[in-house]
Amino acid sequence: MSKKLPTIWKAEPHTIAKIELLSAYLKAWFSILGTKPPRRNAELLYVDGFAGPGEYTNHPTGSPIVAVEAATSALNTHEARWRAGDIHCAFVELDAARMENLERKLKSVSFHPRVHPSTYTTSFVNGLDAIKTARPSPFSRAEPLFVFIDPFGATGAPFTAVADILRSRTSEVLINLDADGIARIFRAGDDANRGVLLTEIFGGTSWRESPSFDADFDVQCRQVLDLYKRRLRSLPGIGYVFAFEMRGKLDSINYFLVFASGHPLGLEKMKEAMKSIDQGGAYAFCDADVGQSLLFRFDDPAEFARRLFERHKGKRVPYEELRDYALNDTPFANPKRMLKWIEENDLIESVELLPGKTRCRGTFSEDAVNAVVFRQGAIHAQG
Ligand SMILES: C[S@@+](CC[C@H](N)C(=O)[O-])C[C@H]1O[C@@H](n2cnc3c(N)ncnc32)[C@H](O)[C@@H]1O
Structure with a gap:
């Protein structure tokens, strides 16, 4: 998919909604952890593992830009009550031209002096290793870490990397899960490297038990999601896993956004962020349960x-x-x-x-x- 797209491309409405959702969530995340950190002066680390060029042809801000803006807004709003240390935002992007664009874009944005962006032109996996070396404590101690994992397609974000992030008690992830692409890998057959890819995506061979290879494609996509959620829930301390579907105009599945956290407050705030996004446009959030596709109705319990x-x-x-x-x-x-x-x-x-x-x-x-x-x-x- 990335091969077909230029350095900067046109964002679909659901992409813009995803960025708005991230922005709304990060404002809450930086504010809460900035004023009530697990320990005084704890650093807050935000990682965008598939950062993109920082803008779209039809939209001025990609995910890295809304992150530094949310960090700045939290610091400005809560200056007097700020108890955490500085905010570090690490951006990983494999494509050099997109990274160059992002770096230029970051220079044009004014942000709070306590917000420190850093960039890594490499793959998510290598970038994560480099970030861990530069800032080890959020990966090993209870220091706040939020990682946004937003790849093109089904590969590039192995489950072992996700599990490594979620090892620390206060870390959270938001993953754009291409269940559609993963279901296609399931269907591809063994000569298409299926075993290796699926073992990497699910972090083991549990995929061999499900989904059923003869199910409808739509059902298979939901089974993929269900298996992925079960894998996340199996990680120690990860009691809160929630997924919703971003649905486009033609009622087809676009992708699932999956959130995982060890704390109820994180999921509460993610739901509030979802609720704050206008869904009147060309997309909707849907319940992502297996076999269901209910539109989320916050007004009808x-x-x-x-x-x-x-x-x-x-x-x-x-x-x-x-x-x-x-x-x-x-x-x-x-x-x-x-x-x-x-x-x-x-x-x-x-x-x-x-x-x-x-x-x-x-x-x-x-x-x-x-x-x-x-x-x-x-x-x-x-x-
Ligand atoms: C969906 S776009 C990211 C959009 C961005 N997160 C946003 O919301 O504005 C995915 C990006 O990941 C980059 N990419 C592809 N494979 C990668 C990898 N293995 N590691 C890091 N970045 C990768 C692509 O070049 C592309 O810019």
Whole structure:
């Protein structure tokens, strides 16, 4: 794909949406970790592993530019409350002409003196090694690290590199997963180097068990995503993995964006960022669950409330588990509106409160609710 494109190319609407999403998320990420770092003066490290030229023919800012702008905005906004150290933004790009363009573009942007960009004209894997040598602590200690992995196509970002990034307790990744391209590799047959490529993408041979080679292509793409998410979830401490689909005009899958983190707040903020992006244009975010393609509706909890109930009916479920379910399996950042719907439909047996707390019917504050006991019954509700 990259061979066909010039140094700077025209961005599709969903590409611009992806950059806006990254920008919204990074503003929150830099602000939160800048004012409440894991330790005073901890450095914040942002890595863009497939940085691109920094601009598009029809759009002034690529991902590296929005990152330094988000870092600058966080530092300016929170100057008085800033407790972290400086912000380092490392950009990796394999194509020399694109990197030259990016470096020129970075020179034209004014950013805060505590923001330090650095560039690496090499592959993602080699760039990551060089960054690790230059700034080892975010990779080994609990220092904040966020890595954006946005390749063209299915290869270039081996799972071993992703696992290495996620080894540190406070690191997070946002990956543009070309499930379409990976599904094509599955179909290519063994003489097309399939085994080597898939083992690299999934970091092992678990791909041999799934997806089913005779499934429809669309189903296979979702199975690829499902397997990738399971691989991420298998990493120690990675309790929050969420994917959504960027869908273009013709209702075809463009790609999945997959977020992984060890902290619920990261996923909460990513969902808030998603919600803040205008979806009225030529693309939409969709639920990326296997076999589903629901548009994300932040205003309508009914469908997801039904799923939450089906998963937990007849059980006593601690609030924290419901929060994690909401984060990992629904578009919502918490279970409150889904629980309200379930209670309105008389499907809750009882709500256990924390000592000394009360609540009004229909409210499920994390400060008051300890656990929810769901009825065993069937859903009769409409809407
Ligand atoms: C999808 S574009 C990146 C767009 C950019 N992240 C943005 O949002 O503006 C992918 C970029 O990765 C570069 N690239 C391709 N293979 C690479 C590799 N193995 N390592 C690093 N960069 C690579 C391409 O030249 C291209 O500029």
